[in-house]
Amino acid sequence: MFWVLLLLLAWGFAGFACTRLCLAAGRAGTAERAAATADDRHDLTLYEAAFLSGGPARVADLTMVRMARQRRLLLAHTGWATVVNPRGHDEMERFVIAAIGPDGQSRIAPVRTAAARSEAIRHLGDRLERAGLAVPAGAGTDVASAVRLVRAAAPAVLVLAATALLLPSDTELSSLMVGLWFLLPLLLTLGFLVIAHFELRPYTRWASPAGQLLLGTLTARRDRDDDDDFGDGADRDGNESGFLTSLATRGIRALAEPELRAAFNHRDQPWRE
The missing domain is CATH 1.10.132 (Topoisomerase I; Chain A, domain 4)
Known part of the structure; x- marks a missing residue:
């Protein structure tokens, strides 16, 4: 038996x-x-689009690239980040600057990791979940x-x-x-x-069906006013806004600049002056 x-x-x-x-x-x-x-009329901000597309790490990437495009942060192809302007425009940028440290220079990888775990991104995810947009x-x-x-x-x-x-x-x-x-x-x-x-509906890791719908209809950003609900001020150039929207939804592979891609893909190596 x-x-x-x-x-x-x-x-x-x-x-x-x-x-x-x-x-x-x-x-x-x-x-x-x-x-x-x-609310299907919700107008996704860049940070929200980044979170729904790639999670906390995508938001951190977007923040650093945006600062670099505005000449407030230098992202070297060697994998290091250097603060040019220590004044952040929003909570995420201020956290990135703090994560880089008082010396104003740090490797990108640990800054990216620390930013992805920040309170600001966690609160962002909570808001999207309550709105039914995040899984x-x-x-x-x-x-x-x-x-x-x-x-x-x-x-x-x-x-x-x-x-x-x-x-x-x-x-x-x-x-x-x-x-x-x-x-x-x-x-x-x-x-x-x-x-x-x-x-069973196929679920992404971050976006709910409603969030996926909004991401699917997301178009290039235009000039935004200072009172943008982005909470951080949007880019003032339409092309720049479209670039950042592409970065938010597609990730680092959307970067056209080889040096920026190299900065994020750089493997840790001893720093050389």
């Missing part, structure tokens, strides 16, 4: 994986219903990991079934009957995978 223990293991794997997928899908559905109430922590990744778990459970059931069939039987139960018993948990996992494929 050892095959019964293997069958119980198969049901355990299948049941755990499918239950986790149900719970993750339920949380994602709650987030989607909240997103449905989001609640773990919602999108939970669904993806749960689907992967169900995918792993299906071959695990097959392995257990094959093991049970290869074992010498001490009962009169035929191999066909044993296989049919294992077919039930296998059908359960495969059925859940089919349902997930057709019913």
Whole structure:
């Protein structure tokens, strides 16, 4: 009767994986219903667009590049950042300047990491989540990991079934009957995978469905007034605004300047004067 223990293991794997997928899908559905109430007239700021597109690290990149384009921060191709003007225009810029340190010079990588963990970005994420534009922590990744778990459970059931069939039987139960018993948990996992494929909306890591919709309709920024709800003042040049919008939504790969790309992609090496 050892095959019964293997069958119980198969049901355990299948049941755990499918239950986790149900719970993750339920949380994602709650987030989607909240997103449905989001104000579709919300005008995304550059910081918000950066967060929804690439998370905290993207916001930090945007802040530093924006300061560099305005000649208030020097980003060297060697991977170092140097403060030119120590007066930040907003909370994020002030945090970047503080993270660089009193010497006014630091490697870009640790500044980027520190800025991505700042209170300013955390508050930004909280505001977007309350507005239904950002995915609640773990919602999108939970669904993806749960689907992967169900995918792993299906071959695990097959392995257990094959093991049970290869074992010498001490009962009169035929191999066909044993296989049919294992077919039930296998059908359960495969059925859940089919349902997930057709019913579960693909979630990004940061943007909810409402946030994805706004990102999809985002166009190049124009001149903004000093009272911009960006909270930091927008760029005064239309082309510059379009450049920063592209950076916010596409990331460092949108940078046309080779030196700027090299600054962010530079690997840590000893600093040389």
